[in-house]
Amino acid sequence: MSFNVVDLSGAERTPRGPHAPRVLIYSHDTFGLGHIRRCRAIANSLVANYSHISVIIVSGSSVISSFQFGDGVDYVRIPGIEKQSDGRYVPHHLNIDLGDTIRLRTDLIKQVVLSFDPDVVIVDKEPIGLRGELEPSLEILRRRGARIVLGLRDVLDEPAKLHEEWRQSGAIDALALYDDIFVYGLESIYQPLAGLPNQHLFADKVQYTGYLKRAVPSPMPPNRYPRITKGPFILVTPGGGGDGIGLIDWVISAYEADPTIELPALIVFGPFMSREKRKDFAERIARVPKLESLGFEPRLELLMNRAHCVVAMGGYNTFCEVLSFDKPALIVPRVRPRLEQAIRAERADHLKLVDILHDPVETGASTVRDPMLMAAALRALPKRLPPSQAFVQGLLDGLPAISRALASDLSTPIRGRALAQNATITG
Structure with missing residues (x-):
């Protein structure tokens, strides 16, 4: 039995009977x-x-x-x-x-x-x-x-x-x-x-x-991605986007404050981010040469595979994709309404699978996010080792x-x- 999971459409269909499992x-x-x-x-x-x-x-x-x-x-x-x-x-x-x-x-x-x-x-x-x-x-x-x-x-x-x-x-x-x-x-x-x-x-x-x-899905033409994806870039993904406003704001503010961040970033808002916040972020992104954005990409694996490294909130699926495509990653976990993402990110950081950066507004440590703290993390991210170098068996x-x-x-x-x-x- 083969376990090389691919995600392709249009393959020849296997004959099926009404009594198959x-x-x-x-x-x-x-x-x-x-x-x-x-x-x-x-x-x-x-x-x-x-x-x-x-x-x-x-x-x-x-x-x-x-x-x-x-x-x-x-x-x-x-x-x-x-x-x-x-x-x-x-x-x-x-x-x-x-x-x-x-x-x-x-x-x-x-x-x-x-x-x-x-x-x-x-x-x-x-x-x-x-x-x-x-x-x-x-x-x-x-x-x-x-x-x-x-x-x-x-x-x-x-x-x-x-x-x-x-x-x-x-x-x-x-x-x-x-x-x-x-x-x-x-x-x-x-x-x-x-x-x-x-x-x-x-x-x-x-x-x-x-x-x-996760596997790389087959692209469905036309498959046009923003200009910056033609070279090394950072993929920023808050998953569905409904609770990712803080992460995206922090990343944008870092690029606004520090033009020396080496790699450009592509921010994917997700389908559940409000139209108002998406419009506000898009206007700010348009003023920063090293930033571009997308609304929603259901085959995010394609972008994850292209990216040099990833910034994400740390939900289960994003974590699986980071491991699958072996990308250096910075995880900024949410802590409300549950600690799931923070627990996962801290365990993964301990095993040297990812880097973790806690949002001070999320944790209650501060009422503001320091743009230069995020900028420093973004500058360091391309230099970290990919998750495969942690050598976790059966991962x-x-x-x-x-x-x-x-x-x-x-x-x-x-x-x-x-x-x-x-x-x-x-x-």
């Missing part, structure tokens, strides 16, 4: 790009290694249609929900209340489960889904004999906060419903469930896969490890269990 991936997607990009990487890897299978991603992402999926992968978009800066959830588009939106999402997820009848289900991050919307479907899946997998990024939050959050939601009890728990990271770097009680009830289900290596084994772990369910040409539509159980 099926995979459903659930992603609640309330904020940013992280969840859908992680699920997309896993889905594309699975069909690259088991070309006869079908994968459906159920997602609330408003930008899922912007991404490229391999043959055998499709998606169902459920009504979106946004997480506000104060932690509240609200419907993204619908003019109905949150409760009605959750009920609608719950019914839609249940219908996909009943109709698609997956053999394997991978649930991204939330054991019971958003506000418990996945619970009815999990019960159906258990009765039908599906293999249910909880997929977790390397860091969720600080242990005490995760314990309280999962205790209140019922997520801890729901771990009993899962056959496997895949952690997309290394045990030696971080153990995201270490703070939970009753470890003996689920510890034997946990498998650390390694991080998810990027995640995608092949997932495929191997699911081989017993996906490698056969027909489904390994009785089809639910032929069984007496209807859900």
Whole structure:
């Protein structure tokens, strides 16, 4: 079996039968790009290694249609929900209340489960889904004999906060419903469930896969990038951009204050940055010869691969891309509403995988950001060693490890269990 994951479109389709294995991936997607990009990487890897299978991603992402999926992968978009800066959830588009939106999402997820009848289900991050919307479907899946997998990024939050959050939601009890728990990271770097009680009830289900290596996608012409990408440049990415205003402001101010910064920078705002802030930043960037910008690039891997080095906030997917394309990186993590990015960045800095620079406004250490502090970091960045020089064993084994772990369910040409539509159980 080959695990050289590529991201190409237009390849010859493998003949498929109605009884080939099926995979459903659930992603609640309330904020940013992280969840859908992680699920997309896993889905594309699975069909690259088991070309006869079908994968459906159920997602609330408003930008899922912007991404490229391999043959055998499709998606169902459920009504979106946004997480506000104060932690509240609200419907993204619908003019109905949150409760009605959750009920609608719950019914839609249940219908996909009943109709698609997956053999394997991978649930991204939330054991019971958003506000418990996945619970009815999990019960159906258990009765039908599906293999249910909880997929977790390397860091969720600080242990005490995760314990309280999962205790209140019922997520801890729901771990009993899962056959496997895949952690997309290394045990030696971080153990995201270490703070939970009753470890003996689920510890034997946990498998650390390694991080998810990303491939360079095939460009779709026309593929015109700004002028500065023709030579060495720094890629600045705040991910989805909804919480990246501070990072971008700090980088722009550094170039405004210090024209001696050697490498130019391309700033990619992300799809969730407000139009007003994007306009303000674009006006400032236009006055600085060493800066250019883009709004949103769904195939950010292409730019990451071109860049000499990277400045980012440190979300899981960006971290995977930095490792995959072996780029010197400066991580400026957020610390609110959770410490996930800061924990990851500090562990990675300790292992000499990346450099870290804390935002004093984010941490509360100051009310202003020093442009010259960022300028010094930008001048030093091109000289740091790439992550590969840290020699961390098994660092990027995640995608092949997932495929191997699911081989017993996906490698056969027909489904390994009785089809639910032929069984007496209807859900």
